[in-house]
Each structure stands twice: as C-alpha cells, then as structure tokens.
Amino acid sequence: MDLIRITDVQKTYKTGTVALYDIDLTISKGDFVFVIGASGSGKSTLIKMLYREEKPDKGSIMIGGINVAKLKNRKVYILRRKIGVVFQDFKLLPKLTVYENVAFAMEVFNYDKKKIHHRVMEVLELVGLKNKARMYPDQLSGGEQQRVVIARAIVNNPKLLICDEPTGNLDPDTSMGIMKVLDDINKMGTTIVMTTHNRDIVNAMKKRVVVLHEGKIVQDYERGKYYEVV
Amino acid sequence: MKLFRSINRYFRDAGKSVVRNFSLSLASISCITITLIVVALSIVLSYNVEHMAEHVSSNTSIVVFLDEDATENQIEQVKNNLVRIDNVGEVTPKTKEEWAKEVREKDKIISIAIDSWPAGENHLMYSYVVKVKDINEIDNTASIIEKIDNVSYINYGKEYISSVITIFDVIKKVCIGGVVALILVTAFLIANTIKLAIFSRKTEIEIMRLVGASNMAIKVPFIIEGSFIGFIGSIIPIVLTFYGYNALYNFLDGKLFSSSLGELVEPYPFILYTSLILLVIGLLVGMFGSYNAVKKYLKI
Numbered sequence A: 001m002d003l004i005r006i007t008d009v010q011k012t013y014k015t016g017t018v019a020l021y022d023i024d025l026t027i028s029k030g031d032f033v034f035v036i037g038a039s040g041s042g043k044s045t046l047i048k049m050l051y052r053e054e055k056p057d058k059g060s061i062m063i064g065g066i067n068v069a070k071l072k073n074r075k076v077y078i079l080r081r082k083i084g085v086v087f088q089d090f091k092l093l094p095k096l097t098v099y100e101n102v103a104f105a106m107e108v109f110n111y112d113k114k115k116i117h118h119r120v121m122e123v124l125e126l127v128g129l130k131n132k133a134r135m136y137p138d139q140l141s142g143g144e145q146q147r148v149v150i151a152r153a154i155v156n157n158p159k160l161l162i163c164d165e166p167t168g169n170l171d172p173d174t175s176m177g178i179m180k181v182l183d184d185i186n187k188m189g190t191t192i193v194m195t196t197h198n199r200d201i202v203n204a205m206k207k208r209v210v211v212l213h214e215g216k217i218v219q220d221y222e223r224g225k226y227y228e229v230v
Numbered sequence B: 001m002k003l004f005r006s007i008n009r010y011f012r013d014a015g016k017s018v019v020r021n022f023s024l025s026l027a028s029i030s031c032i033t034i035t036l037i038v039v040a041l042s043i044v045l046s047y048n049v050e051h052m053a054e055h056v057s058s059n060t061s062i063v064v065f066l067d068e069d070a071t072e073n074q075i076e077q078v079k080n081n082l083v084r085i086d087n088v089g090e091v092t093p094k095t096k097e098e099w100a101k102e103v104r105e106k107d108k109i110i111s112i113a114i115d116s117w118p119a120g121e122n123h124l125m126y127s128y129v130v131k132v133k134d135i136n137e138i139d140n141t142a143s144i145i146e147k148i149d150n151v152s153y154i155n156y157g158k159e160y161i162s163s164v165i166t167i168f169d170v171i172k173k174v175c176i177g178g179v180v181a182l183i184l185v186t187a188f189l190i191a192n193t194i195k196l197a198i199f200s201r202k203t204e205i206e207i208m209r210l211v212g213a214s215n216m217a218i219k220v221p222f223i224i225e226g227s228f229i230g231f232i233g234s235i236i237p238i239v240l241t242f243y244g245y246n247a248l249y250n251f252l253d254g255k256l257f258s259s260s261l262g263e264l265v266e267p268y269p270f271i272l273y274t275s276l277i278l279l280v281i282g283l284l285v286g287m288f289g290s291y292n293a294v295k296k297y298l299k300i
C-alpha cells in the first residue's frame, strides 16, 4: 500500500528559483528510500514539502490520506503527529536534558507522567542512550546528539520518519551507527525517507534510491547503489 | 481530568520557562515595571489635579450685590433671573444681617463702625452667592449677571481664579502629553523586548510545531508566560503606589499648598483602583506582547 503519493509537483521559491519540477513519486508503507543528488538539486525542498514546511505551487502530495499540499496552516499539526523529522543540524533544546528533550515531543499529547517515562526510556534504549538520559546535549558527541533527535522523532510511533542528511555532520563510523539505528526502526515497520551525500552509506544499505538532478527525478532504483548514478 | 492536568501543566511550564529564560524574562519584566511606574505616576498626578480643579470649581462663587434700595419684589426678581442662566448652579441669598455678622468677626474697626449705626439701620447690601457649574465660563457668566436689573456690582476673585485655571490646565496637558509619549515609547520597547525574547526561542517553537503541537497549544503557554511576566512586572509599581501614595498623603497631611485648594485625593479606595488598573495593564501588555511575537512563527 502507498504511504506517500506525489503527483506532478512543482516548487518555485519566492526568489524565482524553481527548486523542483515534474515530480512524481510513490513510496510504499515500510519502505526505506534514499534521496540523493548534488548540493542544490532539491533534496531538502522535497523533504520540507513532506512535512509541510514548504507548499508546492502545483500538484498534490498525499501522505496517509492527508492532502499535504492543501493542508491549512492551523491543521499542520495533524500531519506532524504522524511523522518524525530528523535534521543535519540536530535542533535540540540546549537547556533540557536528553530525557526532557525526548519527553518534550510526548508532552504535546498530555499523556500522564508514567506513560511518558516508560516510552521515553524505551526509545532511549533503542538508540543506545539509556544511561545518558540526564545529560545535557552539549555533554554529548555529535552522533549521540543525533540519536537523541531520532529518539524524539520516533517517540510518538510515527508511520513515517523523514531525515534530511542525518549523517551530514558525522564521521563514517558514527554514521554507520546511526544507519544501524534507522535500519532497526525501519524493520519495526516505520517508513523512512532519507537524503544523503554519503555514497558508502547508500552502497552498504542496498535500499531504493531516488536521484534528483537540478530539481527533477532522473533515476529511481530498487536496491540501488551510489556508483550507478554518478 | 485530562483538561485539568493540561491546564495545570500549562501554568507549571510557564513558570519554569520564565525561570529558564531568566535574563530575557528580566528584560521584559523591567520594561513593564518602568512603564507601569510611569502610568502610576500619571494616574496619581492627573487624578489629583482633576480633583483640585473640581474642588476649586465647586467652591468658586460669584457674589452678586443688589442695589441698596431694591424692594423685596426686585430681590426675588433678580433670583429668578439668576437661576435662568445656564452656567449658574446653586443660588444662596445672603442678607444684610449675615454680612454684618461676617464682617464684624473679620475686622475690628469695621465692627466698631457698624456698631455706631443707629439700631435697625444697615448700610450693607443684600446679596446672592452664585455657584457656577463650569469655571471656565465664569467671565461670561459674570458679565451676564452684571446686566441684570437692580444688580449693583459683582465680586469674584477674577485674576486669582483664572490663573489657577490656567495652571491646572497646563499641568493636565503636560501630564497627558508626557504620559502618552512615554507610554508609546515604552510600549514599543516592550514589544521589541518580548519579540527578542521569543526570537531566541525560535527553535523551541519550531520543535513544538515539528512534534505536532497545534498552533493553539503553542500560543497558550506563551500567553500564560506573558501574563506571568506582566504580573511580576506590576508588583513593584503596585507596591510603590500603595506605600508611596499613603506615605505622601500622610506626610503632606492630605494637602498640597496647606490650603483647601490643594486637597489631595484620599488614599482609599483610590490606590486600590490604581493598583487594579496597573495589574490589568501589566497582564494585558504581557499577554498581547507574547501573543503578537509568537504569532509570527506560526505561519508557513
């Protein structure tokens, strides 16, 4: 079954830059999809339209029955509750502990403390940070900070996890650790869309690869490898 | 139960947030404090000036002396004419005998002169004491009264009154003008301080949106936080008003120029109302400032 169906999408920024055009893409439930392409090819723009940070000027984006392209500003939260987002620059709150940063995402739902505690500890264990719950972000390494962000992104059990260059600031070993965590999450049923520059990661993972070139999808491989598309 | 829990959490989080962002909160709080002190001073000043002006107005009267040979009929006629004038309030007759008594008490020599008059004779004049409604119109009213038949002459402290009126008018205008200007400046300052404080929390708002908080759920904590800041900001001005005005009133014994002209407004309930006004302004400014600043980040 399709979780994401993008039809004939075009995005022009206010500056006049056409960041994306003629985009058609379907992603099934449970898929793991890499979006690759040179810098400026439109990867982040595509990601931003998935979580409705940007709106397309043409076409439709259906995610789990929601027409994201037509979603009203005050209804955006309904979409956001179904997806988790991970960035290259981690976006953690520096004055909150690891635990509080993850719990922050659950407090939106007014769950009781016990339930929040139980679930936060569960995801912290999943990303391997159970013993660092009381630390502050600046006491953690880059890889660990990114794990916190991933924990926060999945704490509410989203159907879809989207990641914009989650390993962009990390060294190769740390990056592979992050990929292991993402692969585990995908195996538990969460659909993942991830942009990257890193050919080693793409080659190692052997997942579907969508290639963007100057705002257009030029290739789409099942179980692709990076070298095939360069 | 769930609603109760979430309201409770909103307030707790707002408190935490004020503490967590203390230096920025402090900037907003000081801004509100300064504004409210200015507002408090302006309320105290203008209210007192108004009070004094009213006191002067309500106690200002024109004394109308009638011709010595006016008959009872004519005296009555003058009164009818007086009450018909728009700006005339209370009209009280003052007989020759009353004048004689008053003059006697004031001056010994005149008192001897009056005593030397043969019994039953009184060369003082019958008069009316006329109160005016609008003191600013007193000159007009006086000239109308002067033209009434059988009115000999009138007396009202012309120079004195008009200079008092002018002074009060100037104080009031300066007060209002200065206060409006100051409030505008500080309002601008507050808006910017709160905007700055919230700008530094852009990431927080972004993350809230990212994890699925509705716009309402994002705004409410900031509005509550704003009201906290407004509340804290109004404490010092309220305390100052409360103790300051009481102390001033007691120190001056309730009078400004040690005359009934400079009578101050009594502390109660005046300072209670003023405090309430300060609190409400503080809360509103804090809430609207926050709401306005956060609104900007909820549009995409």
Ligand SMILES: Nc1ncnc2c1ncn2[C@@H]1O[C@H](COP(=O)(O)OP(=O)(O)O)[C@@H](O)[C@H]1O
Pocket (backbone or CB within 6 Å): A013, A014, A015, A017, A018, A019, A037, A038, A039, A040, A041, A042, A043, A044, A045, A046
């Ligand atoms: N907010 C923006 N305003 C204007 N132009 C933008 C904006 N964001 C991205 N662009 C432009 O859109 C194009 C695609 O950018 P982006 O999606 O960030 O590419 P990538 O993530 O693949 O590097 C680039 O030419 C970029 O300059």
Ligand SMILES: [Mg+2]
Pocket (backbone or CB within 6 Å): A043, A044, A045
């Ligand atoms: Mg990018």
